Amino acid sequence: MPDPFDDPDNTNGVAPGNGDAAGLVAKGAPGDNAAPLSVSEISALLKRTVEDRFGFVRLRGELSGVKRAASGHLYCSLKDANARIDGVMWRGSTQRLAFHPEDGLEVIASGKLTTYPGRSSYQIVIERMEIAGEGALLALLEKTKARLEAEGLFAPQRKRALPYLPRVIGVVTSPTGAVIRDILHRLADRFPSHVLVWPVLVQGQGAAEQVATAVRGFSGMAPGGAIPRPDLVIVARGGGSIEDLWSFNEEVVVRAIAESTIPTISAVGHETDTTLADYAADRRAPTPTAAAEMAVPVRVELAALLDELALRQKRAIMRPVSLGRERLDARVRHLPRPEVLLASQVQKLDDLSERLRRGLADRTVRERERLQERVRHLSPAVLRARFDRAAHGLDSVRLTPALLTQRIATQREKLVALDRLAQQLHPDRPLQRGYVRVMDSSGKTLTDRAEAAERQALVLKFRDGTLDVTPVGKTPPRPASARAKPRSAESGEQPKLL
Incomplete structure (x- = not known):
């Protein structure tokens, strides 16, 4: 049997420091009273050690492998240039997120370290997740903008013209801020209109979902219902930092505005503030007050314009009449007198009348002569000769009884047939x-x-x-x-x- 000290890698199965060879059945060493630990027991010890040592930590890293389970839990990994750690965020914590985590986003995750015995690995249970600085937030903004722009949500062809004079205007904003008061005041000054306010949160958790629900709610109203359907929708908020305005950069808000069946005006922040909602809306207003000015014209100016158009219309109607009167007078002056126009016709009429009188007299004379000529031919001798010729012709006609009886028989048959038909x-x-x-x-x-x-x-x-x-x-x-x-x-x- 080989010497265990000659086998530094312990390939012969001999425990170091123990001269006895390993047997088939495990046996405790002399003086050793420690029982062997199970895998579950050592996993529990490691879990307790890690959780006691790292009760609460804050990690900065880049998100990777982000996915949401059907249960609502969020699973991901945090990594940097040299290491990676798994993370899990339970459903209750994900509902408090102010943004949508995605791969490549640098965040700061706060939570506690623990182990997962099923895979003998350690992980962080994330209780709060924030974007790591304004630079990372801007990077996320540009990434989201590029993705939505590639889908065509910001295309100029999608933009619709605003109604010139909307009867009903829907406003999506906070009911307690100065924005709604500025909009109502400006509308009252320019052209009083019927305004429907859909109150929403404009900042913080759940604000994006409320804004998207309001925009879709206005689009879903049926025309002619109990509540009038807006002809124009204004999505408004006051100024603030990029973090304050982040709800209007959320994808759910951008898609709701792009899918709206009603023309929309985005009035979020001040003139220098730009959100993704501005790109998706049909028009962007630099301020909420400017949005009210875009929505309606000035009633006084409109009334003056109508008066001017009415005056121009009256002038346009009367101008052809006056021009026609002038042209008629000019042409009347060049027309000849009526007696001059009729002189030749009167002379022609007189000539024809004279010719007619002479023609009738001549024809009367000719017809009288013709009548006298024919009277001379109607002498008694001529009439007697014609009578004799007619009598001679009648005597030459032979009328046999058979001709009459045959004609009578034929007519009798026709009469009998008519009687039967009757x-x-x-x-x-x-x-x-x-x-x-x-x-x-x-x-x-x-x-x-x-x-x-x-x-x-x-x-x-x-x-x-x-x-x-x-x-x-x-x-x-x-x-x-x-x-x-x-x-x-x-x-x-x-x-x-x-």
């Missing part, structure tokens, strides 16, 4: 089959219901006689002493034609 088409013929003929009191046959409803009395003719009836709702006529019925109508037979 019998079939007689209106009383269907009465033999159970039909009824509706007539009025004068004997006229009625074929329309509307025409029958207008009559005060009706006569129903059956196969064996007639029956007087009155439509419903009509006053029956006074009974007649006797109703004359044609003999052929009572019998229901069509008189013979032959």
Whole structure:
């Protein structure tokens, strides 16, 4: 068996300082009363040691591997150039965060160190997390701006024109600050309007969510509802540091403004303050007071403009009339006198009248001569000769009886056929089959219901006689002493034609 001292790496399984070889079953050394620790026990000891030694620490580092679990807990790592430590932030603490953690952001995390026995590693339980300085905050701002700009949320094509004269203006701001008073005062001076104020927090925890909810709430209002839907929305806040204005740099606010269906004006901070909400809004106002000036025109100036336009309209209407009158007068002066215009026509009329008189006289003479010529041809001798020629022609015509009898027979057949057709088409013929003929009191046959409803009395003719009836709702006529019925109508037979 090899000497353990000849094996400095203890590869032969012999415990250092113990000349006995290791056996299969663990045995306590002489004088050793310490029982072996379990893994869980040593993990608990390490956890207690670390937590006692590092009860509360503040770490500065760069976030890496940030992810949110479905439970709301936040898991991440803090790293610098040489080391890395895992971190966890429970849901209750994440709800108090004033920003959205993301990879690459330098932060200062405050909490306590502990161990996680499941992986035999140590980690920090973060209770509070802040951005490490204004430089890191500006870096986060630029990073968020670049990402949202790449999505097209700041594109000029998305910008909409503001309504010239909004009836209702929605304002998203704090109800207790000076901003809302400045806006209301400026609107009252320029053009009093109906203002809806959606009160929100403009700084601190939960401010971004409230502002986004207010903007989406205005967009979600239905037109014509109990509360009027704004035609314009102003998102306003007073001036402050970049940390005070950070709520308006949050992605949730920027997306809510970009998705708004109502034109928006961003009036956050003073003239030198710029937030991401300014880029997403349709217009940016340097101050809340300037936003009110952008929203509405000056009523006095508008009234003066309307008066000026009305005067210009009146002048424009009357100018063509005056110009037309001047042109008409000028043309009237160049027109010739009426008697000059009609002189040639009057002369022509006189000429035609004379020609007509002479023409009628000449034609009368010609027609009289023609008539006398024809009278000479109508002498008794001429008439007697024409009569003799006609008599001679009549004697030459031979009229045989067969021609007449054949013509009579043909006409008789046509008459018999017409009689049969008349019998079939007689209106009383269907009465033999159970039909009824509706007539009025004068004997006229009625074929329309509307025409029958207008009559005060009706006569129903059956196969064996007639029956007087009155439509419903009509006053029956006074009974007649006797109703004359044609003999052929009572019998229901069509008189013979032959």
